[in-house]
Amino acid sequence: MATRRSVLGDAHVDRAETNKSPFDVDFQRFIVEGAWGSVWSRPGLTKRERSLITIALLAAGGHHEEVAMHIRATRNTGATPDDVKEALLHVAVYAGVPAANSAIKVAKDAYAAMDAAAAEGGKP
Template sequence: MPDERYATGMSVRRSVLGDAHVDLAEARKTAFDADFQRFIVEGAWGSVWSRPGLDKRTRSMLVIGLMAALGHEEELAMHIRATRNTGATEEDVKEVLLMVAVYAGVPAANTAIRIAKEVYADLPPAPSPQGEQR
């Protein structure tokens, strides 16, 4: 079961964060953090993200709101970049961050909006549904 959960977790992690991100994280893994990395893959990706109850877009928006509310800036930026793979749009993220302002505070949302603007400025334009660049 753990190996199956790990394989499922890696598959989901790659589908959300992208191969380049996961490959880099795996290349940076050392003996010091190998157990922690396995825990993340099995627990977060293999047990929670892989559940059928919510789609990736919804999970993505929840994680963005939580990371913004908790002030986890690196994770927030990573999950905003991952929206290209989860289906959450810039409009979705904007709405989530407005909710953060109301329920977690304006300073948390202000920081998150700054990070989102930086991430979106660095990303290439998202393809439109018809395959055209917007």
């Protein structure tokens, strides 16, 4: 859970925890243990590297809400907009232009929301 909080932020994790129900409690446990406890906590890659890989894979799969969430998480992982731009160029070559095109729109919207929130003194 500490890794999840360090990447996604306390506000996101608190919302997810508050919104848990008997229907998805097992799924939430699976995410925490599998993704955050096992994969994201391994020593082989930095959080920045994992962030870029995650964004590229989510973009390739067309998982737009998750792309936006992980774009917002870049403020905690150290991945820059230029890093993300390069990753999405790879998506275009290896997963297709439509996947990258959609992800670029999602990323632009997420960065715009982050910029607007920062201008207001908060985080989205």
